[in-house]
Amino acid sequence: MLKSPTAVLDLTAAQFASPDARPISREAACHLLHSDDAMLPSLLAAAQLARQRFKPGIITYSRKVFLPLTNLCRDYCGYCTFRRDPREPGAHTMTPDEVMEVVRAGERMGCTEALFSLGDKPELLFPQMRDTLRRLGYKSTLHYLEAMCEKVLRESSLLPHPNPGLMSAEWLERLSRVAPSLGLMLETTSLRLLAKDAAHDHAPDKDPAKRLHVIEDAGRRKIPFTTGILIGIGETIEERVDALIAIRDLQERYGHIQEVIVQNFRAKTGTPMAHWPEPGREEMLRTLAVARLLLPRMNIQAPPNLSDPHYADLLDGGINDWGGISPLTPDFINPEKPWPHLDELQRRTEAKGFELRQRLPVYPEFRSQAASQSPSLDERLLSAADGEGYAATKRAA
Numbered sequence: 001m002l003k004s005p006t007a008v009l010d011l012t013a014a015q016f017a018s019p020d021a022r023p024i025s026r027e028a029a030c031h032l033l034h035s036d037d038a039m040l041p042s043l044l045a046a047a048q049l050a051r052q053r054f055k056p057g058i059i060t061y062s063r064k065v066f067l068p069l070t071n072l073c074r075d076y077c078g079y080c081t082f083r084r085d086p087r088e089p090g091a092h093t094m095t096p097d098e099v100m101e102v103v104r105a106g107e108r109m110g111c112t113e114a115l116f117s118l119g120d121k122p123e124l125l126f127p128q129m130r131d132t133l134r135r136l137g138y139k140s141t142l143h144y145l146e147a148m149c150e151k152v153l154r155e156s157s158l159l160p161h162p163n164p165g166l167m168s169a170e171w172l173e174r175l176s177r178v179a180p181s182l183g184l185m186l187e188t189t190s191l192r193l194l195a196k197d198a199a200h201d202h203a204p205d206k207d208p209a210k211r212l213h214v215i216e217d218a219g220r221r222k223i224p225f226t227t228g229i230l231i232g233i234g235e236t237i238e239e240r241v242d243a244l245i246a247i248r249d250l251q252e253r254y255g256h257i258q259e260v261i262v263q264n265f266r267a268k269t270g271t272p273m274a275h276w277p278e279p280g281r282e283e284m285l286r287t288l289a290v291a292r293l294l295l296p297r298m299n300i301q302a303p304p305n306l307s308d309p310h311y312a313d314l315l316d317g318g319i320n321d322w323g324g325i326s327p328l329t330p331d332f333i334n335p336e337k338p339w340p341h342l343d344e345l346q347r348r349t350e351a352k353g354f355e356l357r358q359r360l361p362v363y364p365e366f367r368s369q370a371a372s373q374s375p376s377l378d379e380r381l382l383s384a385a386d387g388e389g390y391a392a393t394k395r396a397a
Contacts (some may be wrong), residue, residue, distance in 0.1 A: 005035035009042050012293060016049045023248065024293045029241045032290050037282050040289075047289035047318030050296045055320045059349050060299075060359040063342070063391070064113035064324040065106035065158070068332040069094050069145060072129050073119025076202035078272040079233060079265060082333045083119055086128035093132050099148050102329060103156045109327050112384060112391045113361040114158040116145060117332065120165030120205045142171050149178040153376065159384060161226075161324075161361035166205050169217045176223045180362040180370035180377055181258060183226035186211050189246050190239040199233040199273065212246060219254025223373065224366040228261025228301070231287055232279035240287065244294050251298060258366040259299045259321065262291050264306050266334060281310065288317025299363055304345065305337040312348040322349075324361075357390050364389025 008024075008031040015021050024032075032043055070093040073083035084091035103114055123129040123141055138144040142164060149160035160179040167175070167184075175182055189208045193200045200206040218225045229243045244260070251257040264279045279287070284307065291300055301321040304311035325339050340348075349356040360381070362370045367389050371378035386392040 005031045005039055008032055009035070009039060009046065012046050016046055016053065016293070016296070021050070021053065021296060023296055024290075026241055026245055029244070029290050029294050030238055032293070033237045033241065033286060035286070040282055040286060043289045044285060044316045044318070047292040048316065050292050051318040051320055054297055055299075057353075057355060058357050059315065059320055059322065059354040060357050060363075060390070061322040061345065062113045062161075062324045062361050063109075063111045063358055064115045064161075064326050064329075064361070065102050065111050066324070066326050066329040066332055067094065067099055067102060067114055067116050067148075068092075069099070069116050069118040069148065070122060070129070070132075070141060071119060071332070072122035072126055074122055074125035075120055075205050077206065078199045078201065079268060079276070080333075081268045081271060081335070082117070086126050093129070095136070096148065096151060100151065100155065103152055103158055106326075106328050107156055107158060110358075111326070111328065112158060112358070113324055114149075114152045114156075114160045115324055115361070116148065116160060116162040116164070118145065118162075118164055142167070142175075146174055146178060149175065153178055153380060157384065159361050159380065166210055167214055167217075169221070172214070172218050172221060172223060176218075176221065176370075177374040177377070180360070180373075180381060181224040181226060181366070182218060184211060184214050185230065185261065185263075186215065186227050186243055186247060187230040188233065188235045188239060189243045190235045192239075193234055197272075208243075208246075212250070215247075215250055215257070216254070219250055219256045222254070222256055222369050224258045224362050224370050225256050226259040226261065227257060228259075228263060229291075230263050230265060231284070232265035232277070233273070234276075241290070241294070244291055248295055248298070251295075256366075256369065257298065258363045259301055259323075260291065260295055261301045261303070261323065262288055262319075263303055266306055266337065268334075268336070281307070281313065285313065285317045288314060288319055292318030303331075303334075305331055305339050306334060308337065308340065311340065312352060315349070315352045315354065321359075359390050360384055 071084045163183040301323040302314045346356045
C-alpha cells in the first residue's frame with residue numbers, strides 16, 4: 001500500500017516521465033486529493049507534464065452563443081438559479097425568431113457554436129409548457145430542440161451543441177443527426193446527494209445511474225460527447241475520484257467522450273445552498289491536476305468565468321481547453337459570472353506560454369465521428385473547419 005501523498009507523487013512523477021504513462025490508480029488519486037497545499041506545486045508540475053505528453057503548446061476554446069431554449073425544468077437542484085416554474089419572474093421559452101436573432105448576431109461576431117441549454121422535460125410537470133409547445137407546433141421539448149438545431153444548421157454557419165438532460169437512445173440518434181456533439185454533465189456518482197436536503201434532493205433526473213446510462217448509449221452510437229463533474233456540492237474526495245473514473249471507464253470502452261469539464265460550485269443567493277462553502281483555489285487546482293493524471297489522454301476543461309479574476313491559474317492544473325466563451329450572450333447558468341473578454345483570454349493564455357486556438361463545438365479528433373452521423377453534418381463540418389480541424393475563422397477578437 002502507498003504510505004503517503006509524497007510517495008504517491010514521487011511515483012506519479014516517475015510514471016509520467018515515460019511517453020506511454022498509464023493513468024494513476026484510484027488509490028493514488030485519493031491520496032493526492034487529500035494532500036496538503038505544500039505538495040501542490042509538485043502535483044501541478046506532474047499534471048503539466050501529463051498535458052505536455054497529450055497536447056503540447058495549444059489551449060482551445062469554442063466561440064459560442066448561449067441559447068437558453070427554456071428555463072422551465074422539473075428538477076429542483078439546491079444550487080441552481082437557471083430553472084424556473086412557469087409563473088416565476090424570468091420564466092421563458094424562446095421562440096424560433098428569438099433563437100435565430102441571437103444566432104445571426106453571433107454569426108457576425110465570429111461564433112461557430114450554438115449552445116442550447118434547457119430544463120429537463122418540463123412538459124411532464126407543467127401544463128403551461130405543454131400549451132407553449134402546442135402553440136409552437138411540437139409534441140415535446142425534445143422535438144422543439146431538434147427542430148431548432150436543424151434550423152440553426154440549415155440557416156446559419158453555426159453548429160449546434162445541445163445539453164437537453166436525460167435522453168433515450170432514440171433521441172440521442174435523432175439529435176446527433178442535427179448536432180455534431182451533445183452534452184450531459186454527470187456531476188457526481190454519489191447517491192447520497194439525492195437524499196433529503198442534499199444538493200440533488202427533488203432532482204430525480206440527477207440520478208447518477210440514469211446519467212451514466214445516457215453517456216453509455218451515446219458511446220454505443222459513437223456520438224461525440226461532453227460530460228464532467230461538479231465539485232463542492234457535498235461529495236467526498238473518494239466520490240469525486242469515482243466520478244472521474246466512471247467517465248474514464250466509458251471512454252476506454254467506447255472512445256466517444258470528447259471533453260471532461262471540471263466545474264467548481266459557486267454559491268448563489270436565493271438557493272438552498274446559498275451559504276454552502278465554495279471550493280477554494282487550491283482545491284480546484286488539486287482536483288484539476290488529479291483529473292489530468294487520471295485522464296491523461298482526454299480533453300479537460302474548466303470554466304474561466306467561475307474562477308475569475310485568477311482564472312489563468314487553472315492552466316497550471318493541466319487543462320487544455322477553456323470551454324465555450326461568448327462575446328455576445330451571458331452565462332445563463334451563472335449570470336453573475338461574466339465571460340472573460342476574448343482578447344484578455346488570449347493575453348493571459350499566451351502569458352502562460354500557450355497558443356490560443358478557436359475550435360468547433362466538436363474537437364478536431366472527433367470530427368470524423370460527428371460527420372458519420374449524417375451527410376449534412378459531414379458537409380457542414382468540412383466547410384467550418386480549417387486543415388487541422390479547428391474553426392476556420394479568426395481566432396480571437
